Amino acid sequence: xxxxxxxxxxxxxxxxxxxxxxxxxxxxxxxxxxxxxxxxxxxxxxxxxxxxxxxxxxxxxxxxxxxxxxxxxxxxxxxxxxxxxxxxxxxxxxxxxxxxxxxxxxxxxxxxxxxxxxxxxxxxxxxxxxxxxxxxxxxxxxxxxxxxxxxxxxxxxxxxxxxxxxxxxxxxxxxxxxxxxxxxxxxxxxxxxxxxxxxxxxxxxxxxxxxxxxxxxxxxxxxxxxxxxxxxxxxxxxxxxxxxxxxx
Numbered sequence: 001x002x003x004x005x006x007x008x009x010x011x012x013x014x015x016x017x018x019x020x021x022x023x024x025x026x027x028x029x030x031x032x033x034x035x036x037x038x039x040x041x042x043x044x045x046x047x048x049x050x051x052x053x054x055x056x057x058x059x060x061x062x063x064x065x066x067x068x069x070x071x072x073x074x075x076x077x078x079x080x081x082x083x084x085x086x087x088x089x090x091x092x093x094x095x096x097x098x099x100x101x102x103x104x105x106x107x108x109x110x111x112x113x114x115x116x117x118x119x120x121x122x123x124x125x126x127x128x129x130x131x132x133x134x135x136x137x138x139x140x141x142x143x144x145x146x147x148x149x150x151x152x153x154x155x156x157x158x159x160x161x162x163x164x165x166x167x168x169x170x171x172x173x174x175x176x177x178x179x180x181x182x183x184x185x186x187x188x189x190x191x192x193x194x195x196x197x198x199x200x201x202x203x204x205x206x207x208x209x210x211x212x213x214x215x216x217x218x219x220x221x222x223x224x225x226x227x228x229x230x231x232x233x234x235x236x237x238x239x240x241x242x243x244x245x246x247x248x
Contacts, residue, residue: 174200
């Protein structure tokens, strides 16, 4: 009986073999550019991004300010790609016509490339990341994806609490960048953050007086129907869609 229950639980998820991760933030100015970016995000809900080696992709909107807001920022979008290899990712950014058109409307592109280190959970019942070859000795920059589906019945309670917890994030030692993103307003939310080291990240995650109460409230109120946490090794920083520097 226990084996049958476990098999049933595992069958609910689709396991993938993503070994390379690309995060891009694209900023848009002007009405036409913002309208095009918004339309492309809507299109991605019905016509998924597809390319050789692309295992998983999400076109994400952002919230105003630091992103942890019920109000959208129509001038900034995020794009997450999970790949079978760095070569596939590079080929996509160099040759994909859909990406080229989308990026051409932006006036600034930034982000990072990474490799999975550790994680748990799922995104739309998919587990895109392969951790089997994770670099356990990595001492350089790390980035984190935290993602959750918020229960309809808990949405108001969640958004009542999140601004107070997130307003302290920008001042945290070791944090290079963080932005709240999402694919569906109010209910499908994620955070993309970049840290100078795993030690600084862990100090915030496990010892911060602002973050700890949110963890307790998450367990108490059970406001997520699905969640995911992924830590990645940052292998390069990106600006204007070109590698800025190799991370160390």
